[in-house]
Amino acid sequence: MRAWLRQKAIELRGSYWFLPALLTTGALVLSIVTWYLDTRIGSTWPDSVSFLQATKPEGARSLLSTIAGSTIGVGGTVFSITIAAVVYASGSYGPRLLTNFMNDRGNQFALGIFIATFVYALMILRVVRLADSNGYFAAPSGSFVPQISMLVALGLALLSVGVLVFFLHHVPQSIQINNVVADIGQSAISAIEKRYPDEYDGAEWQDHDVRIGEAVQSHRTGYIEVIDYVTLGQVAERQGVTVRLSVRAGDFVHPGMALMFVDGTMGEDTPGHLRSAFAIGLSRTQSQDIEFAIDELVEIALRALSPGINDPFTAITCMHWLSAVLTALADRDLDRDADGQQYGKNNVFCLADDFEHFVERSFGALRMSAAANDLASKLYVDALGSVMLRAKTEQRDTACRTQVRKLMEQARHVLNGPALYELEKRSTALLENDRRPPFGASSGAVLP
DSSP states (O other): HHEEEEEEHHHHHHHHHHHHHHHHHHHHHHHHHHHHHHHHOOOOOOGGTTTTOOOOOOHHHHHHHHHHHEEEEEEEHHHHHHHHHHHHHHHHHHGGGHHHHHTTHHHHHHHHHHHHHHHHHHHHHTTTTEOEEEETOTTSSSOOOOOOHHHHHHHHHHHHHHHHHHHHHHHHHHHSSHHHHHHHHHHHHHHHHHHHBBOOSSSSOOOOOOOEEEEOOOOOEEEEEEEOOHHHHHHHHHHTTTEEEEETTEEETTOEEEEEEEOOOTTTTHHHHHHHEEEEEOOOOOOOHHHHHHHHHHHHHHHHSSSOOOOOOHHHHHHHHHHHHHHHHHHOOOOOOSSSSSSTTGGGGGGOOOHHHHHHIIIIIHHHHHHTTTTHHHHHHHHHHHHHHTTSSEEEHHHHHHHHHHHHHHHHOOOHHHHHHHHHHHHHHHHHHHOOOTTTSTTTTOOO
């Protein structure tokens, strides 16, 4: 249940309507507050301020009606533009990027401001009226105009104009391919820094045998969105068992597929409690799934290298950011679960990933397409060479070298002439001329 609640909280914060709903609620509260202040202060105080003049009921109604009508119209236009940009981006860069654009805070903020201004203007419009039967807080003319609320409504209208200018600049910028790739790459690096905060301590990652004990199978179908390691640890400690996961966040599961293996004697309700630590949904999410961002970069690069598009420079941009992601991983301790806890804490062993897994997931997936393109293949070698500069162990260095060798094997079947000669020259220089610092030395020092 905790995993489900955690995932729903993440979905709520990232949903397209969350920020507009929050701003609209704020506008409702603000309208009540400013109306209350107006009823206490009265509606004639602007006459005592030299640069203000009290608004008449007819003018107030006209102004509020104009603000409400224009902002809801512009809000509809903003929504239409957002949908058009999302359709274009998802068609050009891949449908899995749809969530990225829908969760864009700039678009949500722009739509939220227009809706909030519309709601605020409506709420204030309904209190611009003649005095009630008791003449409560009526102005000398017998009418009531909330002057503070009018000033706030005017301020929100001016803010909406500024937000419109921001939005018209933000939308083209947000669908520019360099910015799209950079946002994905930065989110992946941020997730890596959060999940793997410690530098590599020198111990080699070991492959752990997870098939020890009794299997606990999934009862649902879908993608694992969140794994609650706290719940798993509590159940394991209470039952005195050892839990070894056989899946990770982002994996697809179905009934009959093993989620974990439990070593020890389980109670009757233990499998159900262990299953409750998994939130399973219809799609992958970024909350615990670093590979999700890597796969997005790979997808954009593969589309760019396809014969129908043939845009190697977009693929090169993706490889630049993939090399930055691998560089962030190259000198970190990867024995961590998705919550950043040490592997095996509380008798819970996650399905850990070694550095080779991430190299294969990124550059390994691009290898065949990159090998067939002159520009992309050269950058492929250079990008892996930059990662090797930060590799602190021979195992991690070898993972990058293996991909370069496989690229050359592939390129010899599809490239020829000067393109193949230059690629072989570049890869040979990388593989034979070792410019890395010695293993265990400072990653900032480069040997001549």
